[in-house]
Amino acid sequence: MSASLVMFLVFIAITLWITWWAAKRSTGSSAYFAAGRTLTAWQNGIAVAGDYMSAASFLGIAGIIAFQGYDGFMYSVGWLVAYLTVLLIVAEPLRNAGKYTMADVLAYRLRPRPVRAMGSLSTLTVSTFYMIAQMVGAGALVSLLLKDSGISFKTAVLGVGVLMIVYVVFGGMLATTWVQIIKAILLMSGTVLLSLLVMAHYGFSFSSFFNAITQVTYHDANGNLITQNFLQPGLRYKPPYGALDLISLGMALIFGTAGLPHILVRFYTVPDAKTARVSVVWAMVIIGSFYILTTFLGFGAATIVGRDFIAKNGGTNMSAPLLAQALAGDLFFAFISSIAFATILAVVAGLTISASTSFAHDFWTNVLHHGKERSPGEEVRVARVTAFVVGAIAILIAVLLGPNANVAFLVALAFAVAASANLPVIVLSLFWRRFNTRGAVAGLATGLISSLALILISPSIMKTDPIFPLENPGIISIPLGFLGAFVGTLLGREPEAEEKFTELNVRANTGLGAEKAISH
Amino acid sequence: MTQRREAAIEKTDLTPLAGAETDVAPLGRQGLKPPHELTADEDVDVTQWNRVAAMDEFKSLVAEKRKFIIPATVFFIVFYFALPVLVGYAPKLMSVKVLGVVNLAYLFALSQFFVAWIIAALYVRAAGRFDEMARNIINRLKSGRE
Known part of the structure; x- marks a missing residue:
């Protein structure tokens, strides 16, 4: 049995114990969906970071930087700055006015059934996109790592899927949160260690490290040896559309985070808006430090391991684990890989719980059954069944796909959908008195449809002669989402929604009437 | 009504009843709820929110x-x-x-x-x-x- 397998099993054992512990404590909807709203700021902050630093961040960004240099670092920057949108605009009003899901805030003053149905649809879409990326990462990792131990790609994906279903079905939000916290701490320590090793390789001299980055050598597609300055922008985003694509990516990243359902639900797990705010700051400190360190992971992989070697041994997504192997041997490789594995497991659990909460709370209870649980605990039961179904679908898709695309890039598409569909309606419903149900439904629909349609006709899907030249649809679909919401709103007036704006505004700003923590 | 609901779910569900009992209008209804259908939460609060907003x-x-x-x-x-x-x-x-x-x-x-x-x-x-x-x-x- 290989060392990596042992480390995987240890991590799995710890998380299963947490799930068992959480399952004993978890009674009732608020406990299941929102961890009883009792998390402290640092706990939630680390969990937000854990939810956010996905396979895309660890495997994906390192891969893009290792292959295309500076342009990959643009992902790192966007993913941190995005938290200012969360901090300044969304987190506190959401905590004050919502209950379990993103659609709660929309349903507050709009007609609940249409907005919840649409909100639930877009939550499920974004979560699925995100999950595809994670599963691709898991597939790439496992097929590289465990190829000698006789575990096939399919078995491994099945294992990840089953574990995530167990966490979510039995442990709910409390177990998911603690899995995130452990994973975030592991990921940070692994990243710091890896960065130190990279610097040790260069004798702790920044100048020799950066000098090496300016002279990265690799073979291009025609077999010619190329020496390239990897600090030079434009290796990925080339003219004529590179600049626009970069702006489009930036828009998707900084407006998408505040529309990600699995991040938004985290703000319901704390007792009040102040704790929500402080937890965002905790998350920003951890996430920011992590993304600065991607400099060492990515450029380290480019200079020490080299593009040619990575391409032959698992592809872009394997840059960080291969760097670990090159620097400190197989045991450290196993350690870093099991951290990446833990990362994927934790993020997938977070995605599953937000998707299943949205289905159970928004669609099942509020759309189908008029906001009433027909029997005590029904909503939680439905969520558990949904987690099971979502997990099964994710396993299926992951097995059907393969470890081909870069996972950071795949996740950026999920951000584009979130930024185009969710963000416009959240912001307008919090700040625009005139905003109404028609506007929300129109905004969600145009954002969702336009971003998905543009992805379908983009170079990512249409390899030759794409109709839409940009990889990321954000620059078109985000304004379209806002436009849809505006036009829809202006088509009619909804006195009830305008009247309830006062109440929402008072609640959002003062915290009056907000959901309280459970006292144990 | 609220009390009965509270009693029914007391043992299994610790969710605080801060929100309105239901925020969903019956199918097809337009406009405001008639007063007798307002939940306790909505009934109490309508005036208070406006009062706060005017402060x-x-x-x-x-x-x-x-x-x-x-x-x-x-x-x-x-x-x-x-x-x-x-x-x-x-x-x-x-x-x-x-x-x-x-x-x-x-x-x-x-x-x-x-x-x-x-x-x-x-x-x-x-x-x-x-x-x-x-x-x-x-x-x-x-x-x-x-």
Whole structure:
């Protein structure tokens, strides 16, 4: 049995114990969906970071930087700055006015059934996109790592899927949160260690490290040896559309985070808006430090391991684990890989719980059954069944796909959908008195449809002669989402929604009437 | 009604009943609920929300928040998008080496992290003041009721 397998099993054992512990404590909807709203700021902050630093961040960004240099670092920057949108605009009003899901805030003053149905649809879409990326990462990792131990790609994906279903079905939000916290701490320590090793390789001299980055050598597609300055922008985003694509990516990243359902639900797990705010700051400190360190992971992989070697041994997504192997041997490789594995497991659990909460709370209870649980605990039961179904679908898709695309890039598409569909309606419903149900439904629909349609006709899907030249649809679909919401709103007036704006505004700003923590 | 619901779910569900019992109107209904259908929560609160919204303290809280949040948001969006715009449209300028071989593009990207942290710190400091204003409003409401 290989060392990596042992480390995987240890991590799995710890998380299963947490799930068992959480399952004993978890009674009732608020406990299941929102961890009883009792998390402290640092706990939630680390969990937000854990939810956010996905396979895309660890495997994906390192891969893009290792292959295309500076342009990959643009992902790192966007993913941190995005938290200012969360901090300044969304987190506190959401905590004050919502209950379990993103659609709660929309349903507050709009007609609940249409907005919840649409909100639930877009939550499920974004979560699925995100999950595809994670599963691709898991597939790439496992097929590289465990190829000698006789575990096939399919078995491994099945294992990840089953574990995530167990966490979510039995442990709910409390177990998911603690899995995130452990994973975030592991990921940070692994990243710091890896960065130190990279610097040790260069004798702790920044100048020799950066000098090496300016002279990265690799073979291009025609077999010619190329020496390239990897600090030079434009290796990925080339003219004529590179600049626009970069702006489009930036828009998707900084407006998408505040529309990600699995991040938004985290703000319901704390007792009040102040704790929500402080937890965002905790998350920003951890996430920011992590993304600065991607400099060492990515450029380290480019200079020490080299593009040619990575391409032959698992592809872009394997840059960080291969760097670990090159620097400190197989045991450290196993350690870093099991951290990446833990990362994927934790993020997938977070995605599953937000998707299943949205289905159970928004669609099942509020759309189908008029906001009433027909029997005590029904909503939680439905969520558990949904987690099971979502997990099964994710396993299926992951097995059907393969470890081909870069996972950071795949996740950026999920951000584009979130930024185009969710963000416009959240912001307008919090700040625009005139905003109404028609506007929300129109905004969600145009954002969702336009971003998905543009992805379908983009170079990512249409390899030759794409109709839409940009990889990321954000620059078109985000304004379209806002436009849809505006036009829809202006088509009619909804006195009830305008009247309830006062109440929402008072609640959002003062915290009056907000959901309280459970006292144990 | 509320009490019966409370009794029925007391043992299994610890969810506080702060929200309205149902926020869903029956199929096909337009406009406001008739008074007899209002849940206790809605019935009590309609007047109170308007009263709070009309308070000077509340108005100045909202104004103070805007005074911070709007400029901060505009600033970080402009500062952030300067990076992809410059990198995309002025690659020559961004390739200028500033610190040894380290170019302007990398330093500008790095500065984004610190600017984001500084804005967050400034906001947390300002938000302490907002919290106090909100607490004053709540305290005044409480004392008014007694």
